[in-house]
Amino acid sequence: MTGTFVGMPAFPAAARDALDNAQLRANLDHATSTIRAKRAAVVGELEQWEALRIAGAAIKDDVLLRLDDHLLTLESALQDAGAVVHWARDAAEACRIVAEVARAHEADEVVKVKSMVTQEIGLNEALAAEGIAAWETDLAELIVQLGDDLPSHILVPAIHRNRSEVREIFLREMPDAPPGLTDDPARLAEAARMHLREKFLRAKVAVSGANFAVAETGTLVVVESEGNGRMCLTLPDVLVSVVGIEKVVPSWRDLEVFLQLLPRSSTGERMNPYTSTWSGVTAGDGPQEVHVVLLDNGRTRALADEIGRQALRCIRCSACLNACPVYERVGGHAYGSVYPGPIGAILNPLLRGVGSSDQVDSLPYASTLCGACYEVCPVLIDIPSVLVNLRAQVVDAHRSGLPKAEAVAMKTARATLSSSWRLALAERFTRIGLGAARRFGASAWTRSRDLPEAPQESFRKWWRRTGGRP
Amino acid sequence: MDDFDVRGLVQPMRVALQVTCINDALYPDTGRNVVRLLRRLGVDVEFPAAQTCCGQPMVNTGYINEAVPVLRTFVDAFAGYDAVVTPSGSCAGSVRHQHAIVSARAGDPLLAERSADLAPRVFELSEFIVDVLGVIDVGAWFPHTVAYHPTCHSLRMLGVGDRPTKLLEAVEGLTLLPLSEAEECCGFGGTFAVKNAGTSVAIGEDKVRNVLATGADVLVAGDRSCLTHIGGLLDRQRSGVRVMHLADVLAQTRPPGGGRR
Known part of the structure; x- marks a missing residue:
């Protein structure tokens, strides 16, 4: 059983808790700087990297412009290949479909390939409520699941744990952990492998997501590093894949671009270790019953946002998380979602809408707008521009009703900055303002930072006095 | 024509x-x-x-x-x-x-x-x-060790590249010291500095640590807003490192009579 993000506080409060955790900050600093360096090295090898990014963005944009056509092509290709296609409007519908498939086979457990979308819809919790156990088989997801924890990174969900913490979790929660287990990574991986093998061989039903869905042939693609995905996708009799509708690409040729962009951006590898592709059912080989659940869950809402829709290009590489100065200090839990970091700060508000949850509304502000995310994004998502646009949506959603102090301050600023004489008047009070801020101290600014000294006169006043000729 | x-x-x-x-x-x-x-x-x-x-x-x-x-x-x-x-x-x-x-x-x-x-x-x-103007050597004189922080909007939004460091390198007497993780944000971020003050300070403290590690007398940047944040942290720590805007350095000239050094 894993924990839940439901009821998480807004970002500033959640971030404060994370900042107080010295071990967490040390783990994050080490992990993000290692992966940043790896990515930079392998991206630097490719002269055509910028061209690949442009191609990746263009393919995705083209898909989004004609999403309905591509999805219908995908559906019929999947059906021709022997798959059962389901459409799910939201998380509840998708979870119900998966549970029905499992129940139809009288399964009380499923094995899972690491998948963001099944976390997004809370599938494990929904299956548990139906008496069906969902076993995560990705090493890091296993660590999170055994530790009754929450994922804090898209690619490396246990990035907030170091290896001695992992050893403790295994010894405590894994009945078949070897008693003399050390924190040597190879020993830890071996313990997990032994623990999981039995589940792979026993399970009748597997659940996966998909990194890509090729419309022309009805082929799903899963990209992973451990081989656990390959086991889940080939051993059980029944396979259910939950796929966000934005995962469709028109043709196999398009994969050429993404299979270069994704591994270099995510794990810092030139090529992905295990790339599994399957098109429906192959008689006598692999799962003989294949279901595909095409999921909306807010994606059409995001698609309707002219500036925000570029977020649907995302291939879940997590390069933006690793590059983000905010993520590096506070980690993933502070974002209160399975999608943390810069992409989470735009994706969550886009999928869920702003104006109804303080937690969601706080996310577009969880950024310094430094642009490091945009710089590394393999599909050129201009995250800072989307953040600013979402901030405007948050403000607009709260324009009726009692104005916040911030709104009053901004209206005052509008009045002051709309005319130079009003600004000149306001500048007379600079010294008083700074003096008050200093005296009444414990403001958000002055707790750790000194304020500058107020000057004798403003620049404007100096220019008027001297004509700019000292 | x-x-x-x-x-x-x-x-x-x-x-x-x-x-x-x-x-x-x-x-x-x-x-x-x-x-x-x-x-x-x-x-x-x-x-x-x-x-x-x-x-x-x-x-x-x-x-x-x-x-x-x-x-x-x-x-x-x-x-x-x-x-x-x-x-x-x-x-x-x-x-x-x-x-x-x-x-x-x-x-x-x-x-x-x-x-x-x-x-x-x-x-x-x-x-x-x-x-x-097509100028690199602006005729400035500034006999100090300097670290340069390339602020995010200059670096990534505008793409000013190495223009500021070229200008600084041409300043007589100035020693430009390399700043590690220079391209990382300082954590200011406008209202972020107040809305998420703790995170802003945590990012800024790492910037300050890198600045102090250079041993420079002065931290230079092209944005007063970022410098208010970094300078506020440096001053609170009584570090003795001054922050100056690029213009403040480039405006300095050798005083009549030659000056020090």
């Missing part, structure tokens, strides 16, 4: 200083140093008194409606000039990337047209000196 611009031959370029609201109110010396530097380089810079702010503080907080009258004031103040120089990568970035958003929001095609016409003529200080 159709596209030959004779304006520069007949009459000198009219250049305006957009001093920025933060320099106007808190750092007038930086504004004065821009004037001093540009005059030394032969530019008779003017200060249009009608100017206020670029509107970025409002836009970045989500108050785009509130930025509309500020944009009108900006365009009215600067529309008549051949070039506008601003000692801030962030404000120049706002002009080039955000003014279109604001005018679109205003639904005012004339404002959109006027601001689109003006935006390409707005230059960050190092861009103006290197690209428009």
Whole structure:
């Protein structure tokens, strides 16, 4: 059983808790700087990297412009290949479909390939409520699941744990952990492998997501590093894949671009270790019953946002998380979602809408707008521009009703900055303002930072006095 | 000869200083140093008194409606000039990337047209000196060790590249020391510094640690807003490291009689 993000506080409060955790900050600093360096090295090898990014963005944009056509092509290709296609409007519908498939086979457990979308819809919790156990088989997801924890990174969900913490979790929660287990990574991986093998061989039903869905042939693609995905996708009799509708690409040729962009951006590898592709059912080989659940869950809402829709290009590489100065200090839990970091700060508000949850509304502000995310994004998502646009949506959603102090301050600023004489008047009070801020101290600014000294006169006043000729 | 611009031959370029609201109110010396530097380089810079702010503080907080009258004031103040120089990568970035958003929001095609016409003529200080004036050695003298922080909006939004460090390297007596993780944000982020103060400070403290590790006397950057944050942390720690704007350094000249060193 894993924990839940439901009821998480807004970002500033959640971030404060994370900042107080010295071990967490040390783990994050080490992990993000290692992966940043790896990515930079392998991206630097490719002269055509910028061209690949442009191609990746263009393919995705083209898909989004004609999403309905591509999805219908995908559906019929999947059906021709022997798959059962389901459409799910939201998380509840998708979870119900998966549970029905499992129940139809009288399964009380499923094995899972690491998948963001099944976390997004809370599938494990929904299956548990139906008496069906969902076993995560990705090493890091296993660590999170055994530790009754929450994922804090898209690619490396246990990035907030170091290896001695992992050893403790295994010894405590894994009945078949070897008693003399050390924190040597190879020993830890071996313990997990032994623990999981039995589940792979026993399970009748597997659940996966998909990194890509090729419309022309009805082929799903899963990209992973451990081989656990390959086991889940080939051993059980029944396979259910939950796929966000934005995962469709028109043709196999398009994969050429993404299979270069994704591994270099995510794990810092030139090529992905295990790339599994399957098109429906192959008689006598692999799962003989294949279901595909095409999921909306807010994606059409995001698609309707002219500036925000570029977020649907995302291939879940997590390069933006690793590059983000905010993520590096506070980690993933502070974002209160399975999608943390810069992409989470735009994706969550886009999928869920702003104006109804303080937690969601706080996310577009969880950024310094430094642009490091945009710089590394393999599909050129201009995250800072989307953040600013979402901030405007948050403000607009709260324009009726009692104005916040911030709104009053901004209206005052509008009045002051709309005319130079009003600004000149306001500048007379600079010294008083700074003096008050200093005296009444414990403001958000002055707790750790000194304020500058107020000057004798403003620049404007100096220019008027001297004509700019000292 | 159709596209030959004779304006520069007949009459000198009219250049305006957009001093920025933060320099106007808190750092007038930086504004004065821009004037001093540009005059030394032969530019008779003017200060249009009608100017206020670029509107970025409002836009970045989500108050785009509130930025509309500020944009009108900006365009009215600067529309008549051949070039506008601003000692801030962030404000120049706002002009080039955000003014279109604001005018679109205003639904005012004339404002959109006027601001689109003006935006390409707005230059960050190092861009103006290197690209428009074609100067690298500004004749400055500054006998100190310096670390340079390339602020995010200069670096990533504008792409000023190595223009500021080229200018600094040409300063007589100045020793430029390498700053590790230089391209990482300082954590300021406008209202982020207050809304998420703890995170802002945590990022800033790592920047300060890297600055102190250089052993430099002075930290230089092209944005007073970032320097207010980093300088506030340095001062709180009684580090003894000064922060200076790029203009403050480039304006310095060898005193009559030669000076030290």
